[in-house]
Amino acid sequence: MRHARVMGLAGLAVLAVGAVAFAQTTVVPVPDNAPVETAPLDVNLAKTTWGDAKAGQTKAAACAACHGADGNPSDPQYPRLAGQSERYVAQQLALFASGERNTGMAAVMIPFAQTLNAQDMRDVGAYFATQKSGAGLADDSVVASGTYEGMKFYEVGQQLYRNGDAKRGVPACLACHGPTGAGNPGPAYPHIGGQMQDYTVRRLTEYKAGTTTLKDPAHFNIMAQVAGPLTEQEIQALASYLQGLHARADDLAAAKAGNK
Numbered sequence: 001m002r003h004a005r006v007m008g009l010a011g012l013a014v015l016a017v018g019a020v021a022f023a024q025t026t027v028v029p030v031p032d033n034a035p036v037e038t039a040p041l042d043v044n045l046a047k048t049t050w051g052d053a054k055a056g057q058t059k060a061a062a063c064a065a066c067h068g069a070d071g072n073p074s075d076p077q078y079p080r081l082a083g084q085s086e087r088y089v090a091q092q093l094a095l096f097a098s099g100e101r102n103t104g105m106a107a108v109m110i111p112f113a114q115t116l117n118a119q120d121m122r123d124v125g126a127y128f129a130t131q132k133s134g135a136g137l138a139d140d141s142v143v144a145s146g147t148y149e150g151m152k153f154y155e156v157g158q159q160l161y162r163n164g165d166a167k168r169g170v171p172a173c174l175a176c177h178g179p180t181g182a183g184n185p186g187p188a189y190p191h192i193g194g195q196m197q198d199y200t201v202r203r204l205t206e207y208k209a210g211t212t213t214l215k216d217p218a219h220f221n222i223m224a225q226v227a228g229p230l231t232e233q234e235i236q237a238l239a240s241y242l243q244g245l246h247a248r249a250d251d252l253a254a255a256k257a258g259n260k
Contacts, residue, residue, distance in 0.1 A: 043094040048119045051086045051126025060124045062112055066105075072134045076198040078105070083133030083194075085185035089125030094118070100214050103206055135194030138244030139237075146233070157241030160234060168229040173238075176222075180247045188219075193245040200239035204230070 063081070067073045071082030081089065095101035096113035116124065138154035148156045162179075164172040173192075177183050181193025192200070207227035212220045227235070 043097050043118050043121070045090055045094060045118050045122065048090075048122045051090070051119075051122035051124070051129075053123070053126040053130045056120075056123035056125065056127030059116065059120050060127050063124070066108070070131045071128045072131070073196065076196045078196065079199040080133060080195050081128040082131035083182075084125070084128050084191045085183060085188065086122060086125035086129045087185055088183070088188045088190045089128055090118075090121040091188055093121040093124065095214065097121075102213060104202055133191065133194045133246070135246040135250070136197065136243040139240040148233070148237075153237050154241045154244060156234060156237035157239065160230075160238050161241055161245075165229070170226060170229055173226070181242060181245045182247070192242050193247070195239075195242050197236075197239040197243040200242055201235055204235045204239065208235070 063071075066075065066078045067081050071084070072080055092101065093113045093116060096106060096109040097116065099110065102110070113121075138157075140152045140154055143149055143151050143153055143156065151159075160170065161173040164170045164175075174181075176187075176189045177192050181191060181195070183189045183191040204223075204227045207220070207223040208230060210224045210228060212224075214220050230238070
């Protein structure tokens, strides 16, 4: 009797294995219009802690190819990240990861950003915040004709940066970004002093166009209002001025180093 019971159980087991094998080898057609299931990326910076710069250095290794190991790129099409605030870097990475920021070099940035979680983004931001921002040269050639005839090219940008243009409703850039372009980490206004001219031109042109896919366009709308009235010449001049903008303390430090 026991032997029969064992054989019976064994038979059931064989049938079960056979059923599984049949199920695994049977093709079940999927309807052409089957809905695609998607899940939003969880990039909630509010659930993070302050970034760890040491950990961020390791996580930022992939960034070096375009932005330089310390956030100072050699290729002018890529933005300078050195000296940028932790919060701003983390915010922008989150926007790339979610696909909300999708212009310019976004096709390159999105895959990298999507490999990071929210804490990684803060760590990467903390690392770049500890790096010293460099600066380039501003164009001091003289404008030959037009509204700004006789002014040096960078002076056109300097005038807009320091004073704005009240007649056109353009505020002074330093109101948000500071006299040396260091930005404001509180509301996450970026560090723009020393920024690469080509990159700044592209961003200002995007703001001037006035279209965005950001879910929270508050900061974008501010910049769209600022850039909207600017001419192409003014955008180029402002970008040139910003490329050469840096703290005077950097000049003094360089002079002392040169006298040693």
